[in-house]
Amino acid sequence: MAQTEAELLDNPVAGHPTLILRSPDFHAITEVVAGPVEGPTPIGWWLLFLPSLALLGLLGVAVSWLFWEGIGVWGLNVPVGWAWDITNFVFWVGIGHAGTLISAILFLFRQTWRTSINRAAEAMTIFAVMCALTFPGIHVGRVWVAYWMFPLPNQMSMWPNFRSPLLWDVFAVSVYGTVSALFWYVGLIPDLAMMRDRAKTRTRRLVYGIFALGWRGSVRQWHHYESAYLVLAALATPLVLSVHSVVSMDFATSVLPGWHATIFPPYFVAGAIFSGFAMVLTLMVICRVAFHLEHIITLRHFDYMAKIMLVTGTMVGFAYATEFFTAWYSGNPYEIFTFLNRAGGPYAWAYWTMISCNVISPQIFWFKKARTSIPILFLMSIVINIGMWFERFVIIVTSLHRDFLPSAWGYFTPTIWDVSCLLGSFGLFFTMFCLFVRFLPMVATAEVKTVLPQADPHWQPGPERAIRDRGAAPPSRGTHTPAPEGAA
């Protein structure tokens, strides 16, 4: 190749950035996406899957012990009644948000670069919501009455309190999980049909065929399909903003200094997108390397994601500063104390971990070299997620541990079961993700094909194409023929 991938980033052809490198034809896209699903299981997959499965087993043990023994196996106690469980809940819900941002909001803004990563990001959303829903489910204490959270007719004639943000949360997160799964499945239908049509064995043909619903790529079907997809994107966009706003209201509607802040909804949404993009980046770097998708998930995609992380990271930094300003400006001694205690009290280590990971370190993304360096991106994606986990920990625990009466002050220390639940939730997440990349096409092939230049019915091979192809491999199959003359 005459040009490196990084150089190609600087050379978009007059307003048409090349999203997919090496100018593949439609069949090459099908092959590169369907190939890993159909081929033998690579050893690397087992190397990721087995540890994930082990961690999932750990979650099973930790949750069983929790159910058997009670909430006391965790380190939380008065005054810290919410600790790692709700930290993990908010952390995982936030992770999911980048998936919806990529699949819905960037779709509405016609950001075609999303096509390479949206399928995997949506899958990530669903698995993250699964992890998130685990925690409120298991921290209620008496799990056998967890159904009290839902408005179900019961023998006590009692109903939940719809004025409570906690109940809003039940609705918001479960609707979010459902709509995300619907959106993901609708996107998958054409690709499931692709897997059905390529299937070599009867079982594969049957299983993919059942879920493909008999899709036959008809334009009359695409017509309604595209309308449905657009509507779902338009619904998911306000939904995702409402979900993390509602999550933040779990805190903001309380009277606790450190929680009772009107900035919480936008601040939480920005943080959610920030951490979610970091998780997308972690997963995409692994997938790109493991499945040789360098020409589909390009450095351009990483460059864009790094810019979004720079913006959202700076937004959360601004929110941290605003919280301090508001505490000082309020003149309320409890507010002022809470924030001084946050930055200089017993949990100062957690606060400064958060600041270094979330505000200081993402500033490296001002430099293009950092935005297009895979090792730096991968490292930063992990650093940011550590920082974002600490953000939730700082908000929840530091606000609780020193409340209004000094005689009630305490210090939260996690137990081995807290740690097991957190690690176990990563096990659940990565187990699901491994199964997803093994059995389903992880790139939305039908969408990637639409961003190839030859997908446009008015495209003709011309000099512009020659420039774009310079230094790239020639198409592997000759399906490009010019449109017939005068047939307009």
Added chain:
Amino acid sequence: MPLDSLRSLVAGPLLLNQLPKGPHYGILAEFATPADLYHACQRVRDAGFTRWDAHTPFPVHGLEGAMGLRRSPLPWIVLVMGLTGAALGFLLQWWVHVKAYPLVISGKPFNSWPAFIPITFEVGVLFAALGAVLGMLGLNRLPMHHHPLFRSRVFERVTDDAFFISIESWDPRFDSSATRKLLESLGARSVELLES
């Protein structure tokens, strides 16, 4: 006349999706590129065919226009479903707090509607999304796991890199030899008569 057009609006989509009776389902023609398919669709549309379809591995921009399709009615289904969901969501909360289980909580009135807005919104979105997905499947007559087109070997590439036009044999303008000639003259790579 308005009655007629109303009838065609209602009956048209239903008839289009019924499978034809007879020995042949229709003709399937393969085209090499989206551009070829686009121009062929315009010609088939202008030739006055009504019971026909194009098949592509991905949504080709502008092909609905080339085929002369009407706007999808799906957004209306979604609107109705969304409003229904929101109304039901609000009604549930109102009924619980005003009728079924009236309790004074934090000094608020029973019908404290501002606190009911988040769940009203969420249930509305849920119903609208279900309306979008189920409405799309309904309009597309899916699931439909058996279809005469699946008998064609070349049609397996419809989800990969091939572009097709299928004209059903019960189209009033269908004639197995003339229609075949038309499709060949439009630059079809291969033309196939499909059994039903």
